[in-house]
Amino acid sequence: MGSSEKRSKDIMSDIPTFSAENLQNNLKVIQNSRTFLSIIAGVLAGIIGFNGLTGFVFYFVVMLITSVGLMAKAGFSADLYFDSWNRVLFDGFLGGLMSFVLFWTFAYDLVHIF
Amino acid sequence: MAEDLVLDTAIRDWVLIPLSVVMVLIGILRYFVSKLMRSSPTPDAKMVKEGQVVIRARNLKAGANFIPPKSFRARRFYFSNEENGLLHVPKDQAQNPQAQMFSDPNMAMDMMKKNLSMIIPQTLTFAWVNFFFSGFVAAKIPFPLTQRFRSMLQNGIDLSTVDVSYVSSRSWYFLNLFGLRGLFSLILGDENAIDDTQRMMQMGGFGFDASKSLSAEKDGLDIIQHEWALPRFEHRAESVLKKLVR
Numbered sequence: 425m426g427s428s429e430k431r432s433k434d435i436m437s438d439i440p441t442f443s444a445e446n447l448q449n450n451l452k453v454i455q456n457s458r459t460f461l462s463i464i465a466g467v468l469a470g471i472i473g474f475n476g477l478t479g480f481v482f483y484f485v486v487m488l489i490t491s492v493g494l495m496a497k498a499g500f501s502a503d504l505y506f507d508s509w510n511r512v513l514f515d516g517f518l519g520g521l522m523s524f525v526l527f528w529t530f531a532y533d534l535v536h537i538f
Numbered sequence: 539m540a541e542d543l544v545l546d547t548a549i550r551d552w553v554l555i556p557l558s559v560v561m562v563l564i565g566i567l568r569y570f571v572s573k574l575m576r577s578s579p580t581p582d583a584k585m586v587k588e589g590q591v592v593i594r595a596r597n598l599k600a601g602a603n604f605i606p607p608k609s610f611r612a613r614r615f616y617f618s619n620e621e622n623g624l625l626h627v628p629k630d631q632a633q634n635p636q637a638q639m640f641s642d643p644n645m646a647m648d649m650m651k652k653n654l655s656m657i658i659p660q661t662l663t664f665a666w667v668n669f670f671f672s673g674f675v676a677a678k679i680p681f682p683l684t685q686r687f688r689s690m691l692q693n694g695i696d697l698s699t700v701d702v703s704y705v706s707s708r709s710w711y712f713l714n715l716f717g718l719r720g721l722f723s724l725i726l727g728d729e730n731a732i733d734d735t736q737r738m739m740q741m742g743g744f745g746f747d748a749s750k751s752l753s754a755e756k757d758g759l760d761i762i763q764h765e766w767a768l769p770r771f772e773h774r775a776e777s778v779l780k781k782l783v784r
Contacts, residue, residue: 455723456723456724459720459721459723459724460724462720463720463721463724470680473680474680475680475681476680476681476682477681479680479681480681519719519720520720522716522717522719522720523717523718523719523720523721525679525713525717526713526714526716526717526718527717528680529677529678529679529680529705529713530554530558530677532678532679532680533550533554533677533678534550534554534555536680537545537550537677537678538545538546538547538549538550
């Protein structure tokens, strides 16, 4: 049983059997949730008043939580929905950072600087 | 340098918040204006045909392993034989893409419209920010930066003693310009961000050098190694069925 299981997995990895459109859609969902969460995280970090390195650590923590949430949503079997695990973990990471910094600054200034 | 600057709350109320709100609103406005100005191009029949052929060849390449060898060979011959294959481009017919662009003024017009709808609002906003808000220290980023960022963040104030983490209003404009992209893709849908790249891809795939992409597809089809997948799928079916029986 074990060997045949393995072989079937080999076949599946040999031939790419996925629909490109669905894959695209899944990636879009990831991108959107990351952007959304990075904006929320930025506002949160600003209101709480994180400073310097703490804020970036906060961003990393939020992104980690997002990754875990996305994985849970995918039922911890990313192969079903994506072509690799890296997609779930790293997609949209840097794009979100820019929004995060902007909203962090904005909220921080509104609440703490003036 | 060590002590903090005290910023007037009026700056927050009349510079920081209005600037950000205006940036968001202008982004939305630009989206709708470009949507209105976008003319759906009337496609040239030959161009569409070539594009479809490329897509069909791509589909064949993707699904090659799911059809028997004989059918695959027949289809490949249909696409890429040297006499009348669909992907075969006669040498003399290959058109210079540059000339093609000049012969089609609509395309150039479209591109110009697109660029104008990008550039005009940006210049206008920049001029507006420059005119009303020049020389303000508008914000402070909550993390320290090195001196190198001074020209980036304190554009418009010439004080070398102010801490680098203070941001001038003009630089706040630039920060908004780059950072709001994520927000726009959320509230306006993905069309906003993707549109440009998709347009470029369409140009590359269909219009610009169709003959080149045709011959590229032909080469791709020619070198493909056909291996029928069905016999191996029996093993998979076997294991699945065994699991079901158990």
